[in-house]
Amino acid sequence: MHVYCINLERRTDRRETVSREFDREGLDVEFFQATDGRIDTPKGLSLSSSEYGCVKSHVRVWRDIVEHGYKHALIFEDDVRLVDNFKSKMTAVLDEVEGISWDVIHLGPILPIKKLQVTPSLFEGQALGTHAYIISLECAKKISVFEPELIKVSPDFQLNRFPLKFLCVNEPIANQENIDRPPVLGVLESWKTGDIGFARTIDFTYFFRYCFQKFKHFIILLVLLLTVWLLRR
Numbered sequence: 001m002h003v004y005c006i007n008l009e010r011r012t013d014r015r016e017t018v019s020r021e022f023d024r025e026g027l028d029v030e031f032f033q034a035t036d037g038r039i040d041t042p043k044g045l046s047l048s049s050s051e052y053g054c055v056k057s058h059v060r061v062w063r064d065i066v067e068h069g070y071k072h073a074l075i076f077e078d079d080v081r082l083v084d085n086f087k088s089k090m091t092a093v094l095d096e097v098e099g100i101s102w103d104v105i106h107l108g109p110i111l112p113i114k115k116l117q118v119t120p121s122l123f124e125g126q127a128l129g130t131h132a133y134i135i136s137l138e139c140a141k142k143i144s145v146f147e148p149e150l151i152k153v154s155p156d157f158q159l160n161r162f163p164l165k166f167l168c169v170n171e172p173i174a175n176q177e178n179i180d181r182p183p184v185l186g187v188l189e190s191w192k193t194g195d196i197g198f199a200r201t202i203d204f205t206y207f208f209r210y211c212f213q214k215f216k217h218f219i220i221l222l223v224l225l226l227t228v229w230l231l232r233r
Helices: 012-025 049-068 086-096 137-143 155-161 183-192 204-233
Strands: 002-007 029-033 072-077 080-082 104-106 110-119 122-128 132-136 166-169 175-176
Touching: 002 012, 002 049, 012 080, 029 049, 049 155, 072 137, 080 204, 110 166, 110 204, 122 155, 132 137, 155 166
Parallel strands: 002 029, 002 072, 104 166
Antiparallel strands: 072 132, 080 175, 104 132, 110 122, 122 166
């Protein structure tokens, strides 16, 4: 399976750091030069310049997959961190999905929304984060036709808007570099280093669905209590 890592040319520090991750796990990775959204950004975008660069980078990778005809491809961003024995764990994931149809497999899902457990270690659902995912050729064909200039929300939110079948690992085998820090600090660092940071175009419906999944029993109880109170007035 072909492996990509999206990396801005000016971020040699990230390339050096993530290369050590790949070398440790014995991965042969193609570094794919990212689009720098701060250079020649089109006018009239719904996205910030950083988001546009991220979206366009992923779309270009999808088109490269189609051009080369890779049956499946693994896509990393350069802030990814891999768990020990990543390669064998990823192989186990691919063995589990044999005979199951899918478009995208999230290897480091963030704030996942679970729909259905499909194998012992994988569930069907949605997640945020584009730092580590496997995509099928048929999926790349479907979504690579979209023009980055027309996309309205951040790349991970946009991916969830496509009518695709997502699988997610129960236990992440790839994380982002700031996963062990408080979210606010991670966003601040992202902003400081020129990444998306605070400049996010958010699809709030995703968070509504995530919160409902987490607190649905409490929400249902609250609605029932409110209904009873209104009826007794």
